[in-house]
Amino acid sequence: MRVTISDVARAAGVSKTTVSRVLNTGAEVDAVTAARVREVIDVLGYVPSSGAVGLARGSSRTIGMLTPSLTWPWVGEVLQGVADTVEAAGYGMLLFTCNRGSRSVAHFATQVSARAFDGLLVILPEGILDTVTAMHRRGMPVVLVDDHGHRPDFPSVATTNRAGGASAAARLLATGRRRPLVVTGPRRFGCVRERLAGFTRELPAAVVVDGEFTEETGHRAVARALAEGRDIDAVFAHNDLIAAGALRTLRAAGRRVPDDVAVVGFDDLPMARHTEPPLTTVRQPMRAMGEAAARMLLAGLGGEPIPDEPLVLPTELVVRLSA
DSSP: OOOOOHHHHHHHHHHHHHHHHHHHSSSOOOOOHHHHHHHHHHTTTOOOOOOHHHGGGGGOOOOEEEOOTSSTTTHHHHHHHHHHHHHTOOEEEEEEEEOOOOOOOHHHHHHHTTTTSSEEEEOOOOTTTHHHHOOOTOOOOEEEESSOOOOOSSEEEEOHHHHHHHHHHHHHHHTTTEEEEEEETTSSSHHHHHHHHHHHHHHTOOEEEOOOOOOOHHHHHHEEEEHHTTOOOOOSSSHHHHHHHHHHHHHHOOOOTHHHHHHHHEEOOGGTTTEEEEEEEEOHHHHHHHHHHHHHHHHHHHOOOOOOOOOEEEEEEEOTTTO
16 A cells, blocks of 8 residues: 555654655754654655755646647657756646547536646637636746647747748748648637638738538649649648648649649648658647746746746748648
8 A cells, every 4th residue: 555645744743744855855843853764764665756845945846738638749759848848847747638529628627626736728729819808817837839829928838920920931942832721720720810811921822612620621622723623733731730721732643743733731740751742831839838837837936037028939841742
Protein backbone atom coordinates (compact mmCIF):
# COMPACT_ATOMS: atom_id res chain seq x y z
CA MET A 1 0.00 0.00 0.00
CA ARG A 2 1.27 3.48 -0.90
CA VAL A 3 2.57 5.55 2.00
CA THR A 4 0.71 8.87 2.31
CA ILE A 5 1.50 12.22 3.88
CA SER A 6 -1.02 11.35 6.60
CA ASP A 7 1.05 8.27 7.49
CA VAL A 8 4.18 10.41 7.82
CA ALA A 9 2.39 13.02 9.92
CA ARG A 10 0.94 10.37 12.27
CA ALA A 11 4.29 8.59 12.71
CA ALA A 12 6.13 11.86 13.34
CA GLY A 13 3.47 13.26 15.66
CA VAL A 14 2.94 16.40 13.58
CA SER A 15 0.31 17.81 11.25
CA LYS A 16 0.21 17.23 7.49
CA THR A 17 0.94 20.94 7.03
CA THR A 18 4.17 20.56 9.01
CA VAL A 19 5.22 17.62 6.83
CA SER A 20 4.49 19.69 3.75
CA ARG A 21 6.56 22.56 5.16
CA VAL A 22 9.48 20.21 5.66
CA LEU A 23 9.15 18.99 2.07
CA ASN A 24 9.05 22.60 0.92
CA THR A 25 12.64 23.53 1.72
CA GLY A 26 11.85 27.23 1.69
CA ALA A 27 9.44 26.95 4.62
CA GLU A 28 10.44 27.56 8.25
CA VAL A 29 10.19 24.53 10.57
CA ASP A 30 11.91 23.90 13.89
CA ALA A 31 15.18 22.05 13.16
CA VAL A 32 14.45 19.21 15.60
CA THR A 33 10.96 18.69 14.21
CA ALA A 34 12.24 18.83 10.65
CA ALA A 35 14.88 16.21 11.40
CA ARG A 36 12.27 13.92 12.94
CA VAL A 37 9.98 14.27 9.95
CA ARG A 38 12.79 13.54 7.49
CA GLU A 39 13.76 10.46 9.47
CA VAL A 40 10.18 9.16 9.30
CA ILE A 41 10.08 9.88 5.56
CA ASP A 42 13.24 7.80 5.10
CA VAL A 43 12.00 4.93 7.28
CA LEU A 44 8.58 4.74 5.63
CA GLY A 45 9.91 5.31 2.12
CA TYR A 46 7.46 8.12 1.48
CA VAL A 47 7.53 9.64 -2.03
CA PRO A 48 5.94 13.11 -1.89
CA SER A 49 3.38 14.19 -4.47
CA SER A 50 3.53 17.61 -6.06
CA GLY A 51 0.39 18.53 -4.08
CA ALA A 52 2.06 17.68 -0.78
CA VAL A 53 5.15 19.66 -1.64
CA GLY A 54 3.03 22.65 -2.59
CA LEU A 55 0.53 22.56 0.26
CA ALA A 56 2.42 24.95 2.53
CA ARG A 57 2.86 27.61 -0.09
CA GLY A 58 -0.62 27.32 -1.59
CA SER A 59 0.76 26.06 -4.88
CA SER A 60 0.12 22.78 -6.65
CA ARG A 61 3.18 23.11 -8.92
CA THR A 62 0.84 21.97 -11.66
CA ILE A 63 -0.40 23.80 -14.74
CA GLY A 64 -3.63 23.15 -16.62
CA MET A 65 -3.72 22.68 -20.40
CA LEU A 66 -7.05 23.16 -22.20
CA THR A 67 -7.39 22.05 -25.83
CA PRO A 68 -10.34 21.77 -28.21
CA SER A 69 -9.47 18.16 -29.09
CA LEU A 70 -6.48 15.85 -29.23
CA THR A 71 -7.40 15.00 -32.82
CA TRP A 72 -6.34 18.38 -34.18
CA PRO A 73 -3.31 17.42 -36.27
CA TRP A 74 -0.76 19.78 -34.71
CA VAL A 75 -1.91 19.67 -31.07
CA GLY A 76 0.58 16.90 -30.24
CA GLU A 77 3.54 19.09 -31.17
CA VAL A 78 2.27 21.96 -29.02
CA LEU A 79 1.69 19.61 -26.09
CA GLN A 80 5.19 18.15 -26.40
CA GLY A 81 6.70 21.63 -26.24
CA VAL A 82 4.62 22.42 -23.17
CA ALA A 83 5.40 19.11 -21.45
CA ASP A 84 9.15 19.41 -22.02
CA THR A 85 9.18 22.91 -20.54
CA VAL A 86 7.00 22.36 -17.48
CA GLU A 87 8.66 19.06 -16.57
CA ALA A 88 12.10 20.69 -16.74
CA ALA A 89 10.81 23.30 -14.29
CA GLY A 90 9.57 20.64 -11.87
CA TYR A 91 5.88 21.17 -12.65
CA GLY A 92 3.19 18.68 -13.59
CA MET A 93 0.44 19.14 -16.17
CA LEU A 94 -3.31 18.42 -16.16
CA LEU A 95 -4.81 18.04 -19.63
CA PHE A 96 -8.42 18.97 -20.44
CA THR A 97 -10.30 18.83 -23.75
CA CYS A 98 -13.65 20.21 -24.86
CA ASN A 99 -14.73 17.12 -26.81
CA ARG A 100 -18.00 16.83 -24.85
CA GLY A 101 -19.00 20.45 -25.18
CA SER A 102 -20.70 22.00 -22.15
CA ARG A 103 -20.10 18.90 -20.00
CA SER A 104 -16.37 19.19 -20.61
CA VAL A 105 -16.44 22.88 -19.75
CA ALA A 106 -18.40 22.16 -16.53
CA HIS A 107 -15.86 19.52 -15.47
CA PHE A 108 -13.01 21.90 -16.25
CA ALA A 109 -14.68 24.63 -14.16
CA THR A 110 -14.79 22.34 -11.12
CA GLN A 111 -11.03 21.84 -11.40
CA VAL A 112 -10.54 25.60 -11.55
CA SER A 113 -12.69 26.03 -8.43
CA ALA A 114 -10.69 23.34 -6.63
CA ARG A 115 -7.44 25.15 -7.50
CA ALA A 116 -6.13 21.93 -9.01
CA PHE A 117 -3.54 23.93 -10.96
CA ASP A 118 -1.68 27.22 -10.60
CA GLY A 119 -2.04 28.58 -14.13
CA LEU A 120 -3.64 27.72 -17.47
CA LEU A 121 -2.44 27.27 -21.05
CA VAL A 122 -5.20 27.34 -23.66
CA ILE A 123 -5.33 26.25 -27.29
CA LEU A 124 -8.51 28.17 -27.90
CA PRO A 125 -11.61 25.97 -28.03
CA GLU A 126 -14.38 27.78 -29.84
CA GLY A 127 -17.02 29.51 -27.80
CA ILE A 128 -15.27 29.73 -24.43
CA LEU A 129 -12.99 32.74 -24.84
CA ASP A 130 -15.31 34.75 -22.59
CA THR A 131 -15.16 32.00 -19.94
CA VAL A 132 -11.37 31.89 -20.00
CA THR A 133 -11.18 35.70 -19.96
CA ALA A 134 -13.40 35.78 -16.85
CA MET A 135 -11.13 33.22 -15.15
CA HIS A 136 -8.14 35.41 -15.93
CA ARG A 137 -9.85 38.50 -14.52
CA ARG A 138 -10.58 36.61 -11.31
CA GLY A 139 -6.88 35.97 -10.88
CA MET A 140 -6.11 32.80 -12.86
CA PRO A 141 -2.83 33.23 -14.81
CA VAL A 142 -3.60 32.36 -18.47
CA VAL A 143 -1.55 32.19 -21.68
CA LEU A 144 -3.22 31.47 -25.01
CA VAL A 145 -1.47 29.35 -27.66
CA ASP A 146 -2.32 30.19 -31.29
CA ASP A 147 -4.78 33.00 -30.66
CA HIS A 148 -6.51 32.63 -34.06
CA GLY A 149 -6.39 36.40 -34.37
CA HIS A 150 -8.61 37.00 -31.33
CA ARG A 151 -6.02 39.13 -29.48
CA PRO A 152 -7.34 38.40 -25.97
CA ASP A 153 -6.93 40.50 -22.82
CA PHE A 154 -4.20 38.17 -21.52
CA PRO A 155 -0.82 36.94 -22.82
CA SER A 156 -0.70 34.89 -25.99
CA VAL A 157 1.65 33.25 -28.47
CA ALA A 158 0.94 33.42 -32.20
CA THR A 159 2.73 33.09 -35.55
CA THR A 160 3.17 35.32 -38.58
CA ASN A 161 0.15 34.09 -40.54
CA ARG A 162 0.03 37.10 -42.86
CA ALA A 163 3.73 36.78 -43.71
CA GLY A 164 3.24 33.03 -44.17
CA GLY A 165 0.50 33.61 -46.73
CA ALA A 166 2.67 36.15 -48.53
CA SER A 167 5.59 33.68 -48.66
CA ALA A 168 3.35 31.06 -50.27
CA ALA A 169 2.30 33.55 -52.96
CA ALA A 170 5.90 34.64 -53.54
CA ARG A 171 6.93 31.00 -54.08
CA LEU A 172 4.19 30.47 -56.62
CA LEU A 173 5.04 33.70 -58.44
CA ALA A 174 8.71 32.67 -58.54
CA THR A 175 7.72 29.45 -60.28
CA GLY A 176 5.62 31.28 -62.87
CA ARG A 177 2.16 30.67 -61.42
CA ARG A 178 -0.46 33.35 -61.98
CA ARG A 179 -3.84 31.57 -61.66
CA PRO A 180 -4.08 30.17 -58.14
CA LEU A 181 -6.98 28.55 -56.33
CA VAL A 182 -6.96 29.40 -52.61
CA VAL A 183 -8.79 26.97 -50.33
CA THR A 184 -9.23 28.54 -46.90
CA GLY A 185 -10.18 27.36 -43.45
CA PRO A 186 -13.17 28.92 -41.64
CA ARG A 187 -13.16 32.72 -42.03
CA ARG A 188 -14.24 33.17 -38.41
CA PHE A 189 -10.62 32.47 -37.45
CA GLY A 190 -8.34 35.49 -37.58
CA CYS A 191 -5.43 33.31 -38.73
CA VAL A 192 -7.42 32.40 -41.86
CA ARG A 193 -8.14 36.02 -42.66
CA GLU A 194 -4.49 36.91 -42.15
CA ARG A 195 -3.20 34.09 -44.38
CA LEU A 196 -5.62 35.11 -47.11
CA ALA A 197 -4.71 38.79 -46.82
CA GLY A 198 -1.01 38.05 -47.05
CA PHE A 199 -1.49 35.82 -50.09
CA THR A 200 -3.87 38.04 -52.06
CA ARG A 201 -1.67 41.07 -51.48
CA GLU A 202 0.90 39.32 -53.68
CA LEU A 203 -1.52 37.43 -55.97
CA PRO A 204 -4.80 39.39 -56.04
CA ALA A 205 -6.30 37.44 -58.95
CA ALA A 206 -6.76 34.26 -56.90
CA VAL A 207 -9.99 32.26 -56.95
CA VAL A 208 -10.95 31.81 -53.27
CA VAL A 209 -13.04 28.95 -51.89
CA ASP A 210 -13.99 28.83 -48.19
CA GLY A 211 -13.92 25.55 -46.33
CA GLU A 212 -12.88 23.67 -43.22
CA PHE A 213 -9.43 22.45 -42.17
CA THR A 214 -10.07 18.98 -43.63
CA GLU A 215 -8.82 16.79 -46.47
CA GLU A 216 -12.37 16.56 -47.79
CA THR A 217 -12.45 20.36 -48.20
CA GLY A 218 -9.37 20.18 -50.43
CA HIS A 219 -10.87 17.37 -52.48
CA ARG A 220 -14.20 19.12 -53.02
CA ALA A 221 -12.72 22.53 -53.83
CA VAL A 222 -10.33 21.19 -56.46
CA ALA A 223 -12.89 18.78 -57.93
CA ARG A 224 -15.37 21.63 -58.34
CA ALA A 225 -12.78 23.95 -59.89
CA LEU A 226 -11.85 21.29 -62.43
CA ALA A 227 -15.48 20.44 -63.17
CA GLU A 228 -16.19 24.14 -63.83
CA GLY A 229 -13.27 24.26 -66.25
CA ARG A 230 -11.24 26.76 -64.25
CA ASP A 231 -7.75 27.16 -65.66
CA ILE A 232 -5.83 26.96 -62.37
CA ASP A 233 -2.07 26.49 -62.24
CA ALA A 234 -1.64 26.46 -58.44
CA VAL A 235 -3.42 25.67 -55.18
CA PHE A 236 -2.71 27.41 -51.89
CA ALA A 237 -4.27 25.34 -49.12
CA HIS A 238 -4.71 26.89 -45.67
CA ASN A 239 -3.44 23.74 -43.99
CA ASP A 240 -1.69 20.53 -44.97
CA LEU A 241 -4.83 18.42 -44.70
CA ILE A 242 -6.56 20.58 -47.31
CA ALA A 243 -3.42 20.31 -49.44
CA ALA A 244 -3.44 16.51 -49.16
CA GLY A 245 -7.02 16.44 -50.45
CA ALA A 246 -6.04 18.73 -53.33
CA LEU A 247 -3.07 16.52 -54.28
CA ARG A 248 -5.23 13.38 -54.25
CA THR A 249 -7.87 14.98 -56.49
CA LEU A 250 -5.37 16.45 -58.95
CA ARG A 251 -3.67 13.07 -59.30
CA ALA A 252 -7.01 11.32 -59.88
CA ALA A 253 -7.83 13.89 -62.58
CA GLY A 254 -4.55 13.27 -64.39
CA ARG A 255 -3.04 16.65 -63.48
CA ARG A 256 0.70 16.52 -62.84
CA VAL A 257 2.08 18.21 -59.72
CA PRO A 258 3.94 20.52 -60.01
CA ASP A 259 4.16 20.52 -63.82
CA ASP A 260 0.49 21.33 -64.40
CA VAL A 261 -0.55 22.58 -60.95
CA ALA A 262 1.70 23.54 -58.05
CA VAL A 263 0.44 23.02 -54.49
CA VAL A 264 1.44 24.82 -51.28
CA GLY A 265 0.10 23.98 -47.82
CA PHE A 266 0.37 25.48 -44.34
CA ASP A 267 1.60 24.04 -40.98
CA ASP A 268 4.30 21.51 -42.06
CA LEU A 269 2.75 18.51 -40.36
CA PRO A 270 4.86 15.31 -40.43
CA MET A 271 2.61 14.02 -43.22
CA ALA A 272 3.83 16.84 -45.51
CA ARG A 273 7.07 14.95 -46.11
CA HIS A 274 5.19 11.85 -47.23
CA THR A 275 2.54 13.13 -49.63
CA GLU A 276 2.92 12.39 -53.35
CA PRO A 277 4.82 14.49 -54.24
CA PRO A 278 6.24 15.85 -50.93
CA LEU A 279 4.46 19.06 -50.01
CA THR A 280 5.83 22.57 -50.15
CA THR A 281 4.30 24.27 -47.12
CA VAL A 282 4.54 27.13 -44.64
CA ARG A 283 5.94 25.81 -41.37
CA GLN A 284 4.40 26.92 -38.09
CA PRO A 285 6.78 26.33 -35.17
CA MET A 286 4.21 24.42 -33.12
CA ARG A 287 6.56 22.88 -30.58
CA ALA A 288 8.30 26.23 -30.10
CA MET A 289 4.89 27.85 -29.54
CA GLY A 290 4.16 25.37 -26.76
CA GLU A 291 7.57 25.95 -25.21
CA ALA A 292 7.24 29.73 -25.39
CA ALA A 293 3.73 29.74 -23.90
CA ALA A 294 4.83 27.48 -21.04
CA ARG A 295 7.85 29.69 -20.31
CA MET A 296 5.62 32.77 -20.24
CA LEU A 297 3.21 31.14 -17.81
CA LEU A 298 5.96 29.82 -15.54
CA ALA A 299 7.61 33.23 -15.52
CA GLY A 300 4.34 34.81 -14.45
CA LEU A 301 3.88 32.22 -11.71
CA GLY A 302 7.37 33.11 -10.53
CA GLY A 303 6.43 36.77 -10.19
CA GLU A 304 7.98 38.07 -13.40
CA PRO A 305 6.00 40.53 -15.57
CA ILE A 306 4.54 39.07 -18.78
CA PRO A 307 4.33 41.32 -21.86
CA ASP A 308 0.85 42.56 -22.78
CA GLU A 309 1.57 42.25 -26.50
CA PRO A 310 1.35 38.79 -28.11
CA LEU A 311 4.61 36.94 -28.64
CA VAL A 312 4.69 36.31 -32.40
CA LEU A 313 6.97 33.57 -33.74
CA PRO A 314 8.02 33.52 -37.41
CA THR A 315 6.67 31.10 -40.00
CA GLU A 316 9.02 29.59 -42.60
CA LEU A 317 8.45 28.44 -46.17
CA VAL A 318 9.63 24.84 -46.64
CA VAL A 319 10.18 24.06 -50.32
CA ARG A 320 9.57 20.48 -51.49
CA LEU A 321 8.57 18.95 -54.82
CA SER A 322 4.91 20.05 -54.98
CA ALA A 323 5.95 23.65 -55.76
